[in-house]
Amino acid sequence: MGALIDGGPAVVVNNCVWDNPSPAMGDALGLTLYFGTRGEVQVWHNTLVDNGGGTGEAIQISDLTAEIADVRNNLIVGHATAIVVTAESAITLDHNLFWENTADFSAGVMPGPNDVHGDPRLFDRAGGDFHILPGSAALDAGENLGVAVDFEGQARPQRGGVDIGADECRAISHTEVVDHLLGVLEVTGFDLELIDDNADDTVDTADVVNLVNQGL
Ligand SMILES: [Ca+2]
Ligand SMILES: [Ca+2]
Numbered sequence: 001m002g003a004l005i006d007g008g009p010a011v012v013v014n015n016c017v018w019d020n021p022s023p024a025m026g027d028a029l030g031l032t033l034y035f036g037t038r039g040e041v042q043v044w045h046n047t048l049v050d051n052g053g054g055t056g057e058a059i060q061i062s063d064l065t066a067e068i069a070d071v072r073n074n075l076i077v078g079h080a081t082a083i084v085v086t087a088e089s090a091i092t093l094d095h096n097l098f099w100e101n102t103a104d105f106s107a108g109v110m111p112g113p114n115d116v117h118g119d120p121r122l123f124d125r126a127g128g129d130f131h132i133l134p135g136s137a138a139l140d141a142g143e144n145l146g147v148a149v150d151f152e153g154q155a156r157p158q159r160g161g162v163d164i165g166a167d168e169c170r171a172i173s174h175t176e177v178v179d180h181l182l183g184v185l186e187v188t189g190f191d192l193e194l195i196d197d198n199a200d201d202t203v204d205t206a207d208v209v210n211l212v213n214q215g216l
């Protein structure tokens with residue numbers, strides 16, 4: 001999870017938090033930022049999914065005084081309220097992706113100018129595999145905050161920019177698709193969905209063309 005750095009901000013980066021029904025302050029939660037005398041907390045590139053079923057909150061920010069909360073590039077799916085702010089403070093909220101939350105923010109909170117609403121196309125939401133697939137609204141939609149790797153150690157950014165959430169989608173080459181179509185490379189499971197670059201549920205020459213046109 002997060003790390004505290006002497007003299008610097010507390011950092012909560014590249015985590016996946018899902019299906020947590022544990023109550024805190026009355027609600028199931030993904031992350032809660034409950035400050036005492038800390039300075040700044042950076043909550044970047046986290047994937048928060050289905051915490052508390054239909055009754056939970058993804059990120060709760062409370063009891064701030066002079067502190068700073070910086071909440072960007074988070075992928076938030078399946079909550080009653082995605083981001084709850086219960087105290088005034090200096091809060092940066094932007095480039096977060098919202099999908100299938102009943103409400104994105106608690107009352108009075110201003111959305112970020114670059115927030116994203118769209119299907120993140122998670123590989124296996126029910127099974128806890130939150131890799132994003134081609135066609136995901138999270139692809140290249142983030143802000144480059146200088147986080148060099150994703151949750152599994154793959155480099156950021158890949159392809160056209162930084163992806164929102166804990167996963168940066170691995171860039172593939174058209175040669176992987178060609179080799180699969182020629183039968184010289186066996187591609188299965190997640191990788192088979194990854195090479196369906198135009199996200200039409202069929203791996204064929206259209207995906208090769210798509211990738212070549214992107215210089216991949
Ligand atoms: Ca990318
Ligand atoms: Ca990745």
Ligand SMILES: [Ca+2]
Nearest residue numbers: 196198200202
């Ligand atoms: Ca395809």
